[in-house]
Amino acid sequence: MTTPPSEASDNAGAIPPLLEVSHLVMDFGGLRALDGASLSVEQGTITGLIGPNGAGKTTLFNVVAGYYEPRAGRVYLNGNDITGLPPHRIFARGLCRTFQIPREHASMSVLENLMLVPRGQAGERFFTSLLRPGRVGAQEAALRQHAEEVLAFLDLSHLANEYARNLSGGQKKLLELARTLMADPKLVLLDEPGAGVNPTLMGRLKENIARLNRERGITFLIIEHDMDLVMSLCNPVIVMSEGRYLMEGPPEAVRHDPQVLEAYLGGQYAAAEG
């Protein structure tokens, strides 16, 4: 019933996909969360990932980002196999993810939440921090400037010195996005960026994602249940169901596809809608 996305070899000469996931299998006890999921994300796109609850979308993110090691299958980033690498190594290759429920570092300021992110910080080594304060200080000044720019970009500057735990749900979502910006990523996986965000903030979030994609060429893969956001932002949209790839296509096509309706609503309703 499913057609896996075309392999790179099929359309020789084209740019290989930025992210390619092939036949991932992931079990939690008796539950098979991913059952041979395969999909690919092309460079420069904002790709949507939708599917009913339990389709395995977040599990797929967790496997891709290195949080879980899959039982079978491979993950390729830019053509390189990253399956089973620890999260920090995958991060170093330019992949960044956010969480469905924001996971901010609650006891630190928003500013330091962001300054934490960039890699290659000399001061993260014990002895460098101890013995080379000049070097660490210079790097910290640069990091702070970068963080302040990102905060300004997302219109969060007024919160720089606030405890991250004091932010509203929507602001935390923006903080998650800001964190990814600090990483200078190639690919960002956003897990429900719109959930629990008020319409105004949602508009800004959407605008920011589109702008980052346009201006900085960052590729996004977005899990989202809010169809408005998906329809207006994402192209293509990939649909997952029961741990597998179901189909993909432009948002309008996906919206009216009987297979998708069936996956979401069950067979009898799909027939009625159609």
Place this chain on the structure above:
Amino acid sequence: MSQVIFLKGLMLGVALAFILPILLPPGRRWRVPGGIVLGLGLGLGIAALVPSGYLSYFIGFMTMASIYAILSLGLNTQWGYTGHLNFGVAGFFAVGAFTSALFTIEAPTGLAAQYTQVLFGLKMPFVVGVMAAAVVSGAVAFLVAVPVLRLRLDFLAIATIGVAEIIRLIFQNERWLANGPQPLRGIPQPGRCLFETRHCEWVPDSLAWIIEPLSTRDYTAFYLMIVAGCLALVYVVLERACRSPWGRMLRAVRDEETSAAMSGKNVPFARVQAFVVGAVIMGIAGALYAHYTVAIDYSHFHALFATFLVWIMLMLGGSGNHRGAIVGAILVWGVWAGTAFLANALEPLLAAIHQDLPGRAQYIRWLLVSLLLAAVVLFRPKGLLPEEMRVSRYVPDPKRR
């Protein structure tokens, strides 16, 4: 002021000059010079005004408080910054103490060897002993960390308390290692030779006249200077290392491990580093303790004294705050030492109630310290000096804009 009192006051003053700048509020320019002047003045003042018996008591009190403060700083790196619920402080304290002892004592020969068995006695200088204590304690921590740090919170607490008990029982039962259940005696004290024979290898004889008027029992003030100096050094090292991206990484791991991993931090490595650094500091505290008490045995390293008292200190002072860790250590040690007098004073009263009670009066101390812990957790859960929002000292302080 007699020469003796002046010299004792000077030594006490130097020790206080190491400690007071730490306790004064940070971020002010007069902090260090002010603390030094205040410390010297206070030392001389106390020596001049306080009878010599009380003065020795105060010196002993400050020595133990400083050693506990170092332990508390070590725990602060593990718990305050990284969230390791380490209930095995006593283990690393013991490793440090015995290591430094073995490195500095002279291996017994002849008849003495029948009574004192040691794995080795290297007769190295004090400084080497302390460094060896730091290294060995760190190495033990690393070996322990690899399996144990897979655990979190209460599971980690149980595992570490087990490790500490294993270490203590090894020192209790393995006679060949460090004289088994018998105390390991004769741990040399740095600079004591100067007070006993007026001659030390590393001090030119031309300088020995300075301490000429002092007698052997005044040595404690000299040792306090060393301990206080170590405390100041550990504080400066931690303040630099932790109030930096390194400390920020640790705190990020503590707050939200998954998120730290997704921000590209090597979480397992960060956790091991913090554990080892904390254990190194605890090892140093152990070494300072061994050279202070001269004779050590396994019973000194019970969890009550060497783990839970340290925890109360850190909780009271403020986890995540180096100054808090030190303030807490001094206050709790004050309560602990103070309650000894209270327990003695209560003995007649207890005797009136039941003849068995006076013998148990000392347990009142634990009762009071436990009440203190309960009060801290209920009324001041973040401690007297709570953790600051700012981690890296290179970031401007949000409170002072």
